[in-house]
Amino acid sequence: xxxxxxxxxxxxxGVGKSASGNTILxxxxxxxxxxxxxxxxxxxxxxxxxxxxxxxxxxxxxGIFGSERDVQRCCQEVLQSSTPCxxxxxxxxxxxxxxxxxxxxxxxxxxGRDKLKHSYLLFTxxxxxxxxxxxxxxxxxxxxxxxxxxxxxxxxxxxNENGGQGQVRELxxxxxxxxxxxxxxxxxxxxxxxxxxxGKSASGNTILxSKKFKSESNFNAVTTQTVSASAVxxxxxxxxxxxxxxxxxxxxxxKNLFYEIMKSIAEASPGPHAFIIVVKIDRISEADVILxxxxxxLFGRDAHKYVMILFTYGDQLGDxxxxxxxxxxxxxxxxxxEFRYSVFNNTKRGDRVQVKDLLGKIDVMVTANNxxxxxxxxxxxxxxxxxxxxxxxxxxxxxxxxHxxxxxxxxxxxxxxxxxxxxxxxxxxxxxHxxxxxxxxxxxxxxxxxxxxxxxxHxxxxxxxxxxxxxGPSLWEKFVLWVNxxxxxxxxxxxxxxxxxxKFLSKExxxxxxxx
Numbered sequence: 001x002x003x004x005x006x007x008x009x010x011x012x013x014g015v016g017k018s019a020s021g022n023t024i025l026x027x028x029x030x031x032x033x034x035x036x037x038x039x040x041x042x043x044x045x046x047x048x049x050x051x052x053x054x055x056x057x058x059x060x061x062x063g064i065f066g067s068e069r070d071v072q073r074c075c076q077e078v079l080q081s082s083t084p085c086x087x088x089x090x091x092x093x094x095x096x097x098x099x100x101x102x103x104x105x106x107x108x109x110x111x112g113r114d115k116l117k118h119s120y121l122l123f124t125x126x127x128x129x130x131x132x133x134x135x136x137x138x139x140x141x142x143x144x145x146x147x148x149x150x151x152x153x154x155x156x157x158x159x160n161e162n163g164g165q166g167q168v169r170e171l172x173x174x175x176x177x178x179x180x181x182x183x184x185x186x187x188x189x190x191x192x193x194x195x196x197x198x199g200k201s202a203s204g205n206t207i208l209x210s211k212k213f214k215s216e217s218n219f220n221a222v223t224t225q226t227v228s229a230s231a232v233x234x235x236x237x238x239x240x241x242x243x244x245x246x247x248x249x250x251x252x253x254x255k256n257l258f259y260e261i262m263k264s265i266a267e268a269s270p271g272p273h274a275f276i277i278v279v280k281i282d283r284i285s286e287a288d289v290i291l292x293x294x295x296x297x298l299f300g301r302d303a304h305k306y307v308m309i310l311f312t313y314g315d316q317l318g319d320x321x322x323x324x325x326x327x328x329x330x331x332x333x334x335x336x337x338e339f340r341y342s343v344f345n346n347t348k349r350g351d352r353v354q355v356k357d358l359l360g361k362i363d364v365m366v367t368a369n370n371x372x373x374x375x376x377x378x379x380x381x382x383x384x385x386x387x388x389x390x391x392x393x394x395x396x397x398x399x400x401x402x403h404x405x406x407x408x409x410x411x412x413x414x415x416x417x418x419x420x421x422x423x424x425x426x427x428x429x430x431x432x433h434x435x436x437x438x439x440x441x442x443x444x445x446x447x448x449x450x451x452x453x454x455x456x457x458h459x460x461x462x463x464x465x466x467x468x469x470x471x472g473p474s475l476w477e478k479f480v481l482w483v484n485x486x487x488x489x490x491x492x493x494x495x496x497x498x499x500x501x502x503k504f505l506s507k508e509x510x511x512x513x514x515x516x
Contacts, residue, residue: 003046003048003055003056003057003083004054004055004056004083004084004177005054005055005056005057005083005084005085005086005172005177006046006056006057006058006059006078006081006083006084006085006086007021007024007056007057007058007059007085007086007087007088008059008061008074008075008078008085008086008087008088009021009058009059009060009061009088009090009122010061010064010071010075010087010088010089010090010107010110010111011063011064011089011090011091011103011107012063012064012065012099012100012103013062013063013065014063014092015090015091015092015103015124016032016090016092016124016125016158016160017060017061017090018030018031018032018060019032019124019160020088020090020122020124020158020160021047021058021060022160023158023160023165023167023168024049024051024056024058024168024171025047025049025051025056025058026049026051026165026168027049029047029049029058030044030047030060032160041062042062043059043060043061043062043067043070043071043074044059044060044061045059046058046059047059047060051165051168051172052165052168052169052172052178052235054172054177054178057083059074059078061074064103064106064107064110065102065103065106068106068109068110071110072109072110075087075110075111079115079118084177085118086118086119086120086175086177087107087111087115087118087119087120088119088120088121088122089104089107089111089119089120089121089122089152090122090123090124091103091104091121091122091123091124092123092124092125093123093124093125093126093128093129093136093157094125096140096142096144096145101144101148104121104148107119108151113151116151116152116153117153118153119152119153120152120153120154120155120156120171120174120175121148121149121152121154121155121156122155122156122157122158122171123136123155123156123157123158124157124158124160125159125160126157126158126159126160126167127159127160127161127162129157130211131211132210132211133155133156133157137149137155153175154174154175156170156171156174158171162348162352164209164352165234165352166209166232166233166234166352167209169232169234169235170232173232185235185236185237186236186366186371187236187237187238187239188236188237188238188239188273188274188359188362188363188366189238189239189241189268189271189272189273189274189373190207190238190239190240190241190268190272190273190274190276190362191240191241191243191261191264191265191267191268191272191274191275191276192204192240192241192242192243192276192278192310193243193260193261193264193275193276193277193278194277194278194279194291195278195280195285195287195288195291196244197280198278198279198280198312199278199280199312199313199344199346200242200243200278201213201214201242202312202346203276203278203310203312203344203346204229204240204242205346206344206346206354206355207233207238207240207355207358207359208229208230208231208233208238208240209231209233209352209355210231212229212231212240213227213229213240213242225244226241226242226243226244226260226263226264226267227241227242227267228240228241228242228267228268229242233355233359234352234355234356234359238359239268241264241267241268241272243260243263243264244260258298261275261298265374265375270373270375271373271374271375272306272373272374273306273362273365273366273373273374274306274307274308274362274365274366275299275306275307275308275374276308276309276310277291277292277295277307277308277309277310277339278310278312279309279310279311279312279332280311280312280313281311281312281313281314281316281317281322281325281343282313282316282325284329284331284332288331289331292331292334292335295307302378303338303339304338304339305365305368305369306365306369306374307339308339308340308341308342308358308361308362308365309335309336309339309340309341309342310341310342310343310344310358311341311342311343311344312344312346313345313346314343314344314345314354315345315347315348317343322343340361340364340365342354342357342358342361344358
């Protein structure tokens, strides 16, 4: 039977190629161990397995340095085959050294730059990755790793210690070699509630298989608002809603819990399948007890249908049995008798068994609820406060004895209006005396006629120059003629001005004579 996909693992020695092949196949098909010597010394025969309904063949190769020609021949044979192929260039999560860079360059030469669309960069060591893979890539100081990532068709990360098959499914989905059947599987929406420092955010990251929520080991609330994140977990889409941790003071307020749950229902629209109450396994405080006692008031009689308990810090159990620890706290024992519970060790995020156990119990709960999820109408039907109905007695209202008013008519007397004694005004005529107006003493102006003497102007006596005769007057002669003509005009103008001035003085004398 021909495989539906051939995967070829490439890279330097000791980066986890063989372990990645075992993770893909779900069995120990290749020898994988920590050693200073090269474990895989030749190109392996294809190992075939059915993974998520698809027949997959995996080929492991030795370290690319020293075997580049043989590996290139193998890759060309795979490319010439009619079977779809995927080349995985494996890099260990660590500082991107020159040696790793040279290994990637060698793999690119083997595959061919034009065939990189069929290739993915596969990072191993996901169990020691503190942040998201994208953050690790962007933190490379030289930026070389980011440039190589852009050259390939995609990139992915494997946790070969305890990552499970979910990461394999995600790789096949991302690379386009597996149809997304998650849409046909029932989605699960989960809301995490509890006190700060109890591991709500860390539990959300464990469920989703990657760091989606900010998580720190302290008792202060790292999550300050209701947030959600989604991922494909074991073939289905899972949405987790992380809520702010309630401080002990807030837990005492049922109103605060009521509003926080309302917000989480809206974030998990159209409604969550399960509310997970996160409890720290070795720390049961008074605030926890108060919170547990409020659960029936918050969810009513249907609380057991939608609420689960998740004990965190399972790594601190040691040799102690969880059932023994539960029996040591009466409050917890009563709580577990009413609700399903599960245990998480968030230090082993790759342990998918604990996640499958939790999702399996949620599936049982959803099946018991006929596949229905919790909704806002159910929540509004529950009284958030324990209010006792008031015993209200009807008022004994007696009719008022109203008598008609005894209105007496007013004794109105007519007003005695006396006529006013108006005396005529004694108006005396004003004693007006005529004004004594004295005529102005106007002295005649002593105006003397102007003694204007005519100017004694003699025409210019210009001796003729000894100039040879020319036709017509010379320039100088023209100038003399012009000056003489101008002088005649000026004399006429002066005469007119003297006449005008004499007429003006004559009129002034006549006016003065009339005034006097």
